[in-house]
Amino acid sequence: MNTVPFEPKPYHWSGPPPGEAMSAPPRFYTDPAIFEAEKTHIHLKTWFFAGRVDEIPAAGDYKSIETVGGPVLLVRDEKGVPRAFANVCRHRSSTLLDGCGHARSILCPYHAWSYRLDGALMGAPGMNDAPNFEKSKFGLTPIRLEVWDGAIFLNYDTAAPDLRSYLGNMPDLLGSHRMGDMVKVWDIQIEIGANWKLVLENAMETYHTGMVHSETIGAQRSISFPTQGEWHCIQVLSDRSIAVLGDTEAFPMIEGLSEQAGKGAFFTVIEPTTQFAFAQDCMWWLAVRPLAVDRSLLSIGGAFPRHFLDLPDFERRAAPYFSRWEAVAKEDVGILEKQQAGLSSALARPGPLCWRDDKVLALNQWIRSRLPSDILDEVIA
């Protein structure tokens, strides 16, 4: 039974009507002052996707990631609890662990301070005789972590609303995909010479697909969903999974999908930097890490229902998904770098948005509503 209380629309326009609505001014994507303001007022206050619990399945498993707030360590502690810490030593701030792996404790490579998996400082050579030194005060700095159906989200702001309230009705629409039963099977990282907002805007419109992706996914048709919470949603209509190209054999549909979920792939943006996409047989993500006003790190990953991995020919059947995700992403990167170059022109100006840019406008408005008006007035007026 479909209990999803969503009413899809051809497009969902809020603000100036099509024909009057314009793209954001070029400086929105090129001015370092905007980038700094976004960091302070948006990125350090909102939830962002950091990885999946199945990437650190056992006590002692860890994964280090880069975030807009600096290096972070995801660790499964001795009790099996996923935790996040600044990947920064409390002595003199060396980073601690690189990449991913397994460790019984966290050892600093500089002066050998060591930490338990729950972050407590365990050993600090030479500090025993230091008067007033209290080991208990120098554990690793924790970062707020919450999990939604296997997806780990972090937030630098201890006062921010919890993840569930932030996501609003997103779990209702996507619950039938049972993301909690999925396992990450693939990921890649791509550095992009473009502003982070362009990456997400591009990921939420199908206007460009017939042109940019003519050799891969081709033209697509999408509908939009009004949402409640800090996220946006479109659905690309297709009666078969679009996570694999052409007539390549797809995995079976996930059992128990809602009627709406069976109609195509949902593309979502959880503000500000996370895209989750859900086809009828899998999900994948784009996690965008803003590096500079004109540089971003894109982490792409894909997950399948756990029982698909037991299929004897899983590897063979999954490989075309990985090549499709990578090929399409690289096509997008190519056009985004052209767009960033164009936006940097002294002659670039805002342009009129097409009705198929409805979510571009929605994403622009979300960011602008969270930046201080003095900065917007100065940079964007």
Ligand code: FES
């Ligand atoms: S910086 Fe880590 S022990 Fe000195």
Ligand SMILES: [Fe+2]
């Ligand atoms: Fe694209």
